[in-house]
Amino acid sequence: MSAVVEQAVGIETWPDADGLGDAAFPSRWIALLVAALAILATYYETDVIGEIADLLIRQRGFTQGQIGSLNAAMYWPNVVLALVGGVLIDRHGAARVALWTAAIGVVGAVMTAIGSPYWVMWLGRLIFGIAEGSIFIALVAGLALWFGRAGIALATGVFLSLARVGSFLCNTSSTWARPLYDAGWQSPLWLGAGMTVVGLAAAVVFAMLDARRPVARVSARAAPPPAGWARLRFDAAFWYILGLHVLYAAVFFPFRQTYAVEYFQHAKHLSLAAAGQVNSGVFAAAIFATPLFGLVADRFGNRAMMLVFGTLLLPVTLAVLGLTNLSPWVSTVLMGISWGLVPAVIWPATTMIVPRAQLGTALGLITLIQSLGIALSNLVAGALADAAGAGPLHPQGYDAVLLFFGAISLAALVSVVMLWRHETGPDGHGLERPADTGFSI
Numbered sequence: 435m436s437a438v439v440e441q442a443v444g445i446e447t448w449p450d451a452d453g454l455g456d457a458a459f460p461s462r463w464i465a466l467l468v469a470a471l472a473i474l475a476t477y478y479e480t481d482v483i484g485e486i487a488d489l490l491i492r493q494r495g496f497t498q499g500q501i502g503s504l505n506a507a508m509y510w511p512n513v514v515l516a517l518v519g520g521v522l523i524d525r526h527g528a529a530r531v532a533l534w535t536a537a538i539g540v541v542g543a544v545m546t547a548i549g550s551p552y553w554v555m556w557l558g559r560l561i562f563g564i565a566e567g568s569i570f571i572a573l574v575a576g577l578a579l580w581f582g583r584a585g586i587a588l589a590t591g592v593f594l595s596l597a598r599v600g601s602f603l604c605n606t607s608s609t610w611a612r613p614l615y616d617a618g619w620q621s622p623l624w625l626g627a628g629m630t631v632v633g634l635a636a637a638v639v640f641a642m643l644d645a646r647r648p649v650a651r652v653s654a655r656a657a658p659p660p661a662g663w664a665r666l667r668f669d670a671a672f673w674y675i676l677g678l679h680v681l682y683a684a685v686f687f688p689f690r691q692t693y694a695v696e697y698f699q700h701a702k703h704l705s706l707a708a709a710g711q712v713n714s715g716v717f718a719a720a721i722f723a724t725p726l727f728g729l730v731a732d733r734f735g736n737r738a739m740m741l742v743f744g745t746l747l748l749p750v751t752l753a754v755l756g757l758t759n760l761s762p763w764v765s766t767v768l769m770g771i772s773w774g775l776v777p778a779v780i781w782p783a784t785t786m787i788v789p790r791a792q793l794g795t796a797l798g799l800i801t802l803i804q805s806l807g808i809a810l811s812n813l814v815a816g817a818l819a820d821a822a823g824a825g826p827l828h829p830q831g832y833d834a835v836l837l838f839f840g841a842i843s844l845a846a847l848v849s850v851v852m853l854w855r856h857e858t859g860p861d862g863h864g865l866e867r868p869a870d871t872g873f874s875i
Contacts, residue, residue, distance in 0.1 A: 461643050462580040466589060468639045469573045470596035472536060475633025476569055477600030479543050479562060480508065482626040484691045484713075485604055488699060488706060489619040498824065500552065502816025505692045507556050508563035509812075512805030519568040520798015528576030528794070529644035532569050536630075536637035539565030543630040547623035562630075567805055569637070571797035576644060578785050578793065587737075587782040591728025594777050598717045598724065600629070605695075605714030609707050668796065671787050671863055674853035675780065678741065679800045681846035682776060684807040685748055685839045686769075688815050690716060693835060697755075701829035702762050712762045719770025720777075727778040737783045737865040738854035744775035745850045748843040756836040787863045814838060 483490075483504050490496040512519075523531050542562025549555040574590070581589040607615075607622060614621035690713060698709035731737050751768040754760055788796040815835050818824075824831030857865045 461646070462589075465580050465640060465643045465647075466577060466593055467596070468636045468643070469532075469577060470593050471636035472532065472633045472640060473570060473573055473593070473597040474600035474603075475629040475631075475636070476536075476539060476566055477597050478604045478629040479539065479546075479626040480566055481601050481604040481691050482546075482623060483559070484693075484695050485608060485710060486615070486619050486622050487692070487696050489615070491696075493619050494552075496552075498819040499813075499816045502688075502692055502812045502819075504556060504559050505688070506809040506812040506816075507559040508566055509805035509809035511560060511563040512567035512801050513809070514802075515564060515568070517795070517798040517802045520571065520794040520796065520801070523572055523575050523794030523798070524792075527644070528572045528579070529641040532572040532576060533634075533637045533641045535565040535569040535572065536634040537565075538562075539569065540627070540630045540634050543623075543627040547620065547627045549620055549623060563805075567801040568798075571794070571801050573640070574781055574785075575794050575797060576640070578790075579644075580647065586785060587728040587731040587778065588725060589728075590782045591725035591778040594781075595721050595724040598720045601717040602714050602721065605710050605717060608710045612707075615706075668788065668792070669861070671853060671856050671861075672784075672796065674849055674856060675784055675787060676800050676803065677849035678745065678776075678780060678846055678853065679784075680804045680807040681842055681849060682745060682748065682780075683804045684811040685752075685843045685846065686773065687808050688811045689835075689839055690769075692812055693815060693819070693832070697832050697835075698762055700824070700826045701832050704762070712766055715763065715766035716770045716773055719767065720774040723771060723774025724778040727775045728782070731779050731782070733868060735864075735866050735868040737779050738850070738857040739866065740775060740779050741783070741850045742847070742854050744772045744779070745843070745847050747772035747775075748846065749840050752836050752840045752843060756833060756840075783865050786865060811839075811842065 483501065487496075487501050490501060491498075519531060519535070539562050542558050542560070542565065545558025545561060546555050548558070573593070577589055577593060578586060603610075604626070607625065611622065611625060614625055694713045695706070695709045698704045698712055699706060702709075704712065727740065731740060747768050751765045751772065754768065755762070755765045758764075784796065784800070785793060815838055818834040818838055819831060822828075822831035822834045824835065856862060
C-alpha cells in the first residue's frame with residue numbers, strides 16, 4: 435500500500451512519509467542496538483536445548499521425543515497468546531510489550547535451568563515461549579516506528595544480524611564455555627538464564643528510549659482503526675507471505691535448533707564441538723549477509739524474487755545433506771545464505787504489505803500460526819526419528835526426518851512463488867520496486 439493510499443484511509447504513515455524524517459530520530463541507532471541485544475539474549479536461550487541434546491540423552495536418559503517436546507513446548511504459548519500479543523502491541527505500544535515479555539523470559543529460563551524433574555524443565559520452556567515470540571514481533575513493530583519506509587529493510591537487516599550473534603554464541607558455547615559443558619547438562623542452562631537477564635536490561639533501555647521518540651502524525655481525515663474480526667482482514671499477498679513465514683520456520687528452526695548438532699554427531703561423525711561449529715556457521719554467515727541483503731532490497735527492490743531464491747536454497751541444502759557425501763560445511767554455506775536473505779527481506783516486506791494500524795495484529799497472527807507449525811514440526815520430526823531408530827548406532831534413521839523437512843520446504847517454495855506472481859501483477863504492494871527515497875545515517 436502506498437503512502438498516498440495510507441494517508442487517504444487515515445492510517446499512521448511511515449516516519450519519512452509524513453514529515454518526521456530519519457533525522458528526527460537521533461537516537462534510532464541506539465534503539466536499534468539495544469533492541470538487537472534484547473533479541474540476542476532471547477535467541478541464545480531459544481537454541482540452548484539443541485546444544486545439550488546429546489548430554490540430556492546420555493546423562494538423563496531423555497528420548498528423541500522428549501528432546502523434541504522441550505523445544506515444541508516453547509512454541510505452544512504463541513498458539514494461544516501471539517494474536518493477543520499483537521493486539522496488545524497495537525493498544526499499549528511495542529516497547530512496553532517487549533519489556534513485559536523479556537521479564538517473563540527470565541522466569542522461564544531459570545525454571546529450565548533448574549530442570550529437574552522433567553516437567554519443571556518442560557514448564558520452563560513453555561513459560562519462556564510466552565516471551566520468545568512476543569518479544570520478537572514487539573521489537574520489529576517498535577523499530578518500524580523508528581525508521582522510515584526507505585530504510586526499514588537495512589535497519590531490520592542490522593537488527594537480525596546482531597540478533598544472530600545470540601545463536602552463534604550458543605552454537606559455539608561448547609567451545610568457549612567448555613568447562614560448563616564438562617560439568618554436565620545443567621551449567622549451560624544457567625548460562626542461558628544469565629543471558630536472558632542481560633536481555634531484560636536491554637528491554638528496559640529500549641522502553642526508556644521509546645518514551646522519548648517523536649510520534650508520527652496521523653492524517654486529519656483519519657478513520658478509526660478496524661475493530662473486532664475486521665482486524666484480521668488482509669489481502670492475498672499477506673496470506674502468501676504468512677505461508678512462507680510458517681513453512682520456512684517449520685523447517686529451519688526444528689532442524690537447526692533440535693536436530694542439526696546431533697545429526698552432525700551421529701550421521702556425519704563429528705565431535706560435539708565440531709558439530710556446534712558447523713551449525714554455528716549458518717548464523718555466522720547470516721551475521722554478515724543479513725544487513726547486506728537488506729541494503730540490496732532497499733536499493734534495488736525485487737524483494738519477492740529474492741525470497742524465491744532464498745527459499746529455494748532450503749530444499750537444496752537438505753538434499754546436499756541427505757544425498758551426498760559433501761562436507762557438512764557446504765550445507766552450512768547454503769543454509770547460511772538462505773537464513774541471511776529470507777528474514778532480512780520477509781519482515782520488512784510484511785510491514786510494507788500490512789496497513790500500519792493492523793501491524794501488531796498481523797505480526798501476532800503470523801507468530802501464532804508459525805509457532806503452531808514449529809511445534810508440530812518438532813513433534814513429528816521427533817516421532818519419525820524415534821520410529822526409525824535414529825541415533826549413533828543407526829544414523830540412517832535420520833533420513834525420514836530429512837525427507838519430512840524437505841517436503842515442507844517445497845511447500846514453502848510454492849507459497850513464495852505465489853507471492854512473487856501477485857507482486858508482479860496490478861495489485862502488488864511495491865515489493866519489486868526500489869525504495870522511493872534515500873536513507874540517511
